[in-house]
Amino acid sequence: MHTIYNGIPADRLPKVVWTKSSWSNPDGNCVEVAELPDGDIAVRNSRDPQGPALVYTNAEIAAFVRGAKTGDFDSLLR
Template sequence: MRDGVNGAPATSLGVSEWVRSSASSAAGQCVELGAMPDGGVAVRNSRDPHGPALVYTRTEIAMFVEGARSGEFDHLIE
């Protein structure tokens, strides 16, 4: 995670488009990701779009996605 911007309001990070999974529920229970102008990736709670966001490097997000694809986190939701 990148220090200095973590916890900043999501609306202050310069993200022009937030993306959520098509598997998200209609009740808005999901996270959204957005590319930042400086190359970071911001993550926010869709239920609180103006609230705090966490910011990761592209490499950190890529490693998380790879772990999710391989099922490393499945035990957390079963």
């Protein structure tokens, strides 16, 4: 098995189940996430399924989701 690192091609990850938000738009502009065997979370662009996957710890994803829920990133929306 390959070592999992940040930026690994998503198609080189072990068999994972990719999930995208129900808020994704019909044009396919969405982000997909998958839980890795060690509990880390991989994130990829759905338009480039073999492209790079960013890998985050569970704590990093939890902090991001909390920030998104409380509006910390609303200033980025246009």
